[in-house]
Amino acid sequence: MDTLTETTAAQELISQGCGGDAALGAAEAVIVARGVRRTYGTGDAAVEALRGVDIDLARGRLTAIMGPSGSGKSTLMHILAGLDEPTGGSVVLDGTEITDLKERELTQLRRDKIGFIFQTFNLLPTLTAQENIRLPLTIAGRKADEEWVRQLIDTVGLGDRLTHKPAELSGGQQQRVAVARALVGRPAVLFADEPTGNLDSRTGDEVLGLLRRSVEDMGQTIVMVTHDAHAASIADRLLFLKDGRIVHDCARMGRDEIYEVIKSLEDAR
Ligand code: ADP
Numbered sequence: 001m002d003t004l005t006e007t008t009a010a011q012e013l014i015s016q017g018c019g020g021d022a023a024l025g026a027a028e029a030v031i032v033a034r035g036v037r038r039t040y041g042t043g044d045a046a047v048e049a050l051r052g053v054d055i056d057l058a059r060g061r062l063t064a065i066m067g068p069s070g071s072g073k074s075t076l077m078h079i080l081a082g083l084d085e086p087t088g089g090s091v092v093l094d095g096t097e098i099t100d101l102k103e104r105e106l107t108q109l110r111r112d113k114i115g116f117i118f119q120t121f122n123l124l125p126t127l128t129a130q131e132n133i134r135l136p137l138t139i140a141g142r143k144a145d146e147e148w149v150r151q152l153i154d155t156v157g158l159g160d161r162l163t164h165k166p167a168e169l170s171g172g173q174q175q176r177v178a179v180a181r182a183l184v185g186r187p188a189v190l191f192a193d194e195p196t197g198n199l200d201s202r203t204g205d206e207v208l209g210l211l212r213r214s215v216e217d218m219g220q221t222i223v224m225v226t227h228d229a230h231a232a233s234i235a236d237r238l239l240f241l242k243d244g245r246i247v248h249d250c251a252r253m254g255r256d257e258i259y260e261v262i263k264s265l266e267d268a269r
Helices: 003-014 073-080 103-113 129-140 146-156 171-183 201-218 255-267
Strands: 029-040 047-058 062-066 088-093 114-117 189-193 222-225 237-242 245-251
Touching: 029 073, 047 073, 047 237, 047 245, 062 073, 062 201, 062 255, 073 088, 073 189, 073 222, 103 114, 103 129, 114 171, 129 146, 129 171, 146 171, 146 201, 171 189, 171 201, 189 201, 201 222, 237 255, 245 255
Parallel strands: 062 222, 062 237, 114 189, 189 222
Antiparallel strands: 029 047, 029 088, 237 245
């Protein structure tokens, strides 16, 4: 088989069992990963968390990374975000090969190009909501675009809570602060790690709505790791991992279809 036939055959295999593959098409890739491997430990104790992952992620889309526990989701996200180094392969983020960067350059890249949202919100408890939202700009010594900050605060609906500290806010409100904080620097990519994992379904929906709006209205690129089929149903594209490999690459799917794919992966363990 020539390379093109091999690639097409692999793609057909990957897109089986879902609503069709979600290839990049004409859209520009903001993340290009090739042959990404990550082994933890050595010798008999070695664990191959990623076994050769290739991805092109289009700008302005929301991609969900799913898969059973231990399939490599967190490892992949950490590597794409420059928080962990792969054992092999390359990752280009917004035009920069990140696997060659020194720690100081990586810190700067994360500060300038990446936003994060975590399951546990990770706000600074001593700062007000407003100060938390502006924190990335403060740290980078960047002047705030006041119009943009106002627009964000408006979008996340926190106008009357800006002087409150995180402990005085509900979980949903804290996560909305975290979303605004992640967007304030207009990152090339926003990484969200189980963003609704600590929220009830109503507040979870508010946060998902916010993420979706940032894609529609601001052209934000989002990569979201989640176990939750409902959360993943807002994604434009879903990548399913199993044993450190992408086994399905799908265009938008409904919640029930997502459950089916997850179940088939868990049953096949
Ligand atoms: P997921 O996020 O899908 O649950 P992870 O990326 O956390 O999966 O883990 C993938 C595999 O790598 C698992 O087998 C896990 O036990 C292993 N692993 C993850 N982190 C470490 C680590 N720091 N040391 C050793 N093994 C690890």
